[in-house]
Amino acid sequence: xxxxxxxxxxxxxxxxxxxxxxxxxxxxxxxxxxxxxxxxxxxxxxxxxxxxxxxxxxxxxxxxxxxxxxxxxxxxxxxxxxxxxxxxxxxxxxxxxxxxxxxxxxxxxxxxxxxxxxxxxxxxxxxxxxxxxxxxxxxxxxxxxxxxxxxxxxxxxxxxxxxxxxxxxxxxxxxxxxxxxxxxxxxxxxxxxxxxxxxxxxxxxxxxxxxxxxxxxxxxxxxxxxxxxxxxxxxxxxxxxxxxxxxxxxxxxxxxxxxxxxxxxxxxxxxxxxxxxxxxxxxxxxxxxxxxxx
Amino acid sequence: xxxxxxxxxxxxxxxxxxxxxxxxxxxxxxxxxxxxxxxxxxxxxxxxxxxxxxxxxxxxxxxxxxxxxxxxxxxxxxxxxxxxxxxxxxxxxxxxxxxxxxxxxxxxxxxxxxxxxxxxxxxxxxxxxxxxxxxxxxxxxxxxxxxxxxxxxxxxxxxxxxxxxxxxxxxxxxxxxxxxxxxxxxxxxxxxxxxxxxxxxxxxxxxxxxxxxxxxxxxxxxxxxxxxxxxxxxxxxxxxxxxxxxxxxxxxxxxxxxxxxxxxxxxxxxxxxxxxxxxxxxxxxxxxxxxxxx
DNA sequence: TTTCATAATTTGTCCTGGACAAAACTGGAT
DNA sequence: ATCCAGTTTTGTCCAGGACAAATTATGAAA
Numbered sequence: 198x199x200x201x202x203x204x205x206x207x208x209x210x211x212x213x214x215x216x217x218x219x220x221x222x223x224x225x226x227x228x229x230x231x232x233x234x235x236x237x238x239x240x241x242x243x244x245x246x247x248x249x250x251x252x253x254x255x256x257x258x259x260x261x262x263x264x265x266x267x268x269x270x271x272x273x274x275x276x277x278x279x280x281x282x283x284x285x286x287x288x289x290x291x292x293x294x295x296x297x298x299x300x301x302x303x304x305x306x307x308x309x310x311x312x313x314x315x316x317x318x319x320x321x322x323x324x325x326x327x328x329x330x331x332x333x334x335x336x337x338x339x340x341x342x343x344x345x346x347x348x349x350x351x352x353x354x355x356x357x358x359x360x361x362x363x364x365x366x367x368x369x370x371x372x373x374x375x376x377x378x379x380x381x382x383x384x385x386x387x388x389x390x391x392x393x394x395x396x397x398x399x400x401x402x403x404x405x406x407x408x409x410x411x412x413x414x415x416x417x418x419x420x421x422x423x424x425x426x427x428x429x430x431x432x433x434x435x436x437x438x439x440x441x442x443x444x445x446x447x448x449x450x451x452x453x454x455x456x457x458x459x460x461x462x463x464x465x466x467x468x469x470x471x472x473x474x475x476x477x478x479x480x481x482x483x484x485x486x487x488x489x490x491x
Numbered sequence: 492x493x494x495x496x497x498x499x500x501x502x503x504x505x506x507x508x509x510x511x512x513x514x515x516x517x518x519x520x521x522x523x524x525x526x527x528x529x530x531x532x533x534x535x536x537x538x539x540x541x542x543x544x545x546x547x548x549x550x551x552x553x554x555x556x557x558x559x560x561x562x563x564x565x566x567x568x569x570x571x572x573x574x575x576x577x578x579x580x581x582x583x584x585x586x587x588x589x590x591x592x593x594x595x596x597x598x599x600x601x602x603x604x605x606x607x608x609x610x611x612x613x614x615x616x617x618x619x620x621x622x623x624x625x626x627x628x629x630x631x632x633x634x635x636x637x638x639x640x641x642x643x644x645x646x647x648x649x650x651x652x653x654x655x656x657x658x659x660x661x662x663x664x665x666x667x668x669x670x671x672x673x674x675x676x677x678x679x680x681x682x683x684x685x686x687x688x689x690x691x692x693x694x695x696x697x698x699x700x701x702x703x704x705x706x707x708x709x710x711x712x713x714x715x716x717x718x719x720x721x722x723x724x725x726x727x728x729x730x731x732x733x734x735x736x737x738x739x740x741x742x743x744x745x746x747x748x749x750x751x752x753x754x755x756x757x758x759x760x761x762x763x764x765x766x767x768x769x770x771x772x773x774x775x776x777x778x779x780x781x782x783x784x785x
Numbered sequence: 786t787t788t789c790a791t792a793a794t795t796t797g798t799c800c801t802g803g804a805c806a807a808a809a810c811t812g813g814a815t
Numbered sequence: 816a817t818c819c820a821g822t823t824t825t826g827t828c829c830a831g832g833a834c835a836a837a838t839t840a841t842g843a844a845a
Contacts, residue, residue, distance in 0.1 A: 199743075203828075205736050208675045209705050215798060218829080223796085234805070236828060245707070259838080261795070301715045303698065346712035349672070349700045357654050364655065370598075378643070381502075384678070404597065406643045418640035421595045497799075508799080509827060516802085517825085528834070530799060553809080555824070732807095732826065760808095 200230065200238035210247045224264045242268075249275070252339065255434060275341055291329045298334075298351055299343065310358045319362050320398055323391045324479050327355055331387055335433070352387055359390045368402050373425040375458075376418050378406035380443045385432040388461050392428060395482040401426075412443070416450045426456040428476075431463030440464060448472050458485070494524065494532035504541045505728035511541075518558045536562075539635035543569070546633040549727045549756060566634050585623045592628075592645055593637065604652045613656050614692055617685045618773050621649055625681055629727070646681050653684045662696050667719040669752075670712050672700035674737045679726035682755045686722060689776040695720075706737070710744045720750040722770075725757030734761055742766050752779070 203214050212220075217237075221228060227247060229237040249271045250263045263271065290313070297306040314322045334351050337343040377393050379385070386408050393403045404422050406415075419427055427447070431440055440463060448457055453472070460476040469475065476482050501508050511531075515521060521541060523531040543565040544557045550572055557565065584607070591600040608616045628645050631637040671687050673679070680702050687697045698716050700709075713721055721741070725734055734757060742751055742764075753761070754770040761769060770776050 201740060202736055204730075204733050205740055208733065208737065209707075211675070213798080214828080216796090219797075222831085234828080248705070259795075303716075344708055344711050346672075346700055346704055346708040346715075349704055349708075350698070350712075353699055353701045357658065360651050361655060361658065364651065381499075404644070405647055406640055407647045410640055410643055414638055414640040414643075417638050418644075421640075422597075507827080510825085512800085513826070528799085553824075730826095 200232075200240060201244060203229075203237045203239070206239050206244055206247070209244055210251055212247060212251060220260060220264060224261065226264045246271075249341075252341075256339065272341065275339070288329065291326060291333065294326075294330055295333055295337075298347055301347075303350065303354070307354050307358070310354065314358060314362060319394055320483075322362075323359070323394050327359065327387075327391055328479055330355070331391075356387055356390055359394055363390075363394060363397060363403075366397055368397070368400065370402075372400050372402045374402045374404060374422055376404045376406060376415065376422065376424045376427045377430075378410040378415060378418075378427075379408045379430050380447075381409045381411055382439070383431060383435045384408050385430070385434065385461075388432060389428075389430040391479060392430060392460055392476075392482055395479060396428070399483070399485070412447050412450060415447060419451060419455055424455060426458055427451065428458040428460065431459065431461040433462045435461075435463045441470070444470065444473050494526075494534060495538055497523075497531045497533070500533050500538055500541065503538055504545055505730060506541060506545060507730060514554060514558060518555065520558045539633075540565070542633040542635075546630065546727060547572075549759065551760075562634065569630060569634065582623065585620060585627065588620070588624055589627055589631075592641060597644065597648070601648050601652070604648065608652060608656060613660075613688055614777075616656075617653070617688050621653065621681075621685055622773055624649070625685075650681055650684055653688055657684075657688060657691060657697075660691050662691070662694065664696075666694050666696045668696045668698060668716055670698045670700060670709065670716065670718045670721045671724075672704040672709060672712075672721075673702045673724050674729075675703045675705055676733070677725060677729045677757075678702050679724070679728065679755075682726060683722075683724040685773060686724060686754055686770075686776055689773060690722070693777070693779070706741050706744065709741060713745060713749055718749060720752055721745065722752040722754065725753065725755040727756045729755075729757045731757065731760060734758065735764070738764065738767050 201209075203217060206212070206217060207214050217227070220226060221237075227239060227243045229239040229243065232238050246268050249268060250260065253263055253271060253274060254260065258274070266274070294306065294309055297309060310326070313326050317325065330351070334343060334348055338345070338348050375396050377389055377396070379389060389405075389408070393405050397403050404418065404424065406418060410418070415427060418424070429444070429447075440459075444457065444459060448470075451457065457473045458476055459473055460478075460482070464475055465477055474485070476485060495503075497508050497511060500506070500511060506514075511521070515523075515531075521533060521537045523533040523537065526532050540562050543562060544554065547557055547565060547568060548554060552568070560568070588600065588603055588607075591603060604620070607620050611619065624645070628637060628642055632639070632642050669690050671683050671690070673683060683699075683702070687699050691697050698712065698718065700712060704712070709721060712718070723738070723741075734753070738751065738753060745751065747766070751767045752770055753767055754772075754776070758769055759771055763769065768779070770779060
């Protein structure tokens, strides 16, 4: 109400204190008021504006340009960057789901997902329902057409549905084992979970570590569980240029016997590298033949 | 393995860069080496040590005392403060579980959890099994006795077990609705999930947003779903000083009708504030009487 | 014209060292 | 023992400077 201290702005926007101070010095924006003590006090509008700026920066724009624009101009720019794609017939079911989500009909949304899972089977459910939905939600988010909390709800419900399906699958021991995780800084779990479903359906035993495992621990986990492969997922939000170093670092630490699989929309521009298998989409997982275990 | 930059230390310990630099100046610890550029470079051991320090600070010890102690001494201190509660027979089951985890017997571990869930019922399972396990894992982790990946696995399996139990509970419409989430920067979900279980058992309808929801979106979610309360969880890793501003900010934006509930170990040193209900432990959730809905 | 290496600019992160308030401790006085 | 005032400890913020990594602009060679 009175105003927002810099630490909270940092949390809410993801822009560090250093960055906020530098922007103020360099671009004269944001220009917070000061309290008695001389500490910066931001307004709610400034925080909203900064969040819009942050979102566009992830699309590749630079602060010098964005910081001189008004909130309306930012919205316009956002709209112009996303060319919405048209839809098939199968997509109608998907957009219906999206409607439920935006109508805050959580119970119906969850039930509808479950129903689809049962009728399609896990594989089709992942490929034809969850994946397109995730794409649509991601696009709607970057256009600002959907709230963050709605996106959170979607991720949570989808993830929980997939997990439940996964738990129900029992595999004999001795099958190939795959470690699944993301590198630190990559917090998106849904793609990884979809991959886990497909790998499991192919008979692999998935050891799901969740997100943001330090590379040292990926190696340790692979050793501890005698893994045959390590699968990493990179979302579009992950800085492209950090992917290659991360993969190479891991490759150098990991036993050559153990395959590295990299997937997710983030890797589409990645070039082929020896010892690293790129799986650019979910379909390619389907074709992947796991190294069989001992 | 070369060394750890200050930003990573901040992320892994929850100690801000400012604090790390001040400690170095005031207590001569930690004393990182410097790279060519003059930037601080911390060792693995220093990070482990700092985590143990952080953990004990939450119990009320002050840095001046802790920073002059060795890791062993810290562990001893930890043990002396913990030992009080672990005498029951129930505790033996818990440490047995921990053994399974560290022996990498994932399948057995998951099965054992499920069995306990069935035999204890959800409430006891949360309070007597998952919570103590989480504490033990947290302590072992902060002392470097357990690997990050093992902690990840634990969180993942525990979370997935709890979710499954939650899904199985059906509630009539019209019950009080509670939004559950964490503020940006707080990525720990397990405590929140345990809270969700207990709230649900008390008859509340939990809208689980997952972690790191910006305060603006918490407000929007509360409005969209006509929530009666918002519950936030703060782990020990969250910077203590940022809790109060975050809560007050939310309080000022949220309709007075809507209660704010704050829980988690991070909150133990928080003072009472009007309009914010502190739930320092799981037992207090049990006593909490939700505002009844319309 | 295109390609590509080099130079210039932009941008984020880290540094030092100082100021200050809120929290935690201290030692009486009640 | 309990409480209040004074002291010490501790975390956060500030300014302004340095530098490298990333990005864009430039110009020579193909």
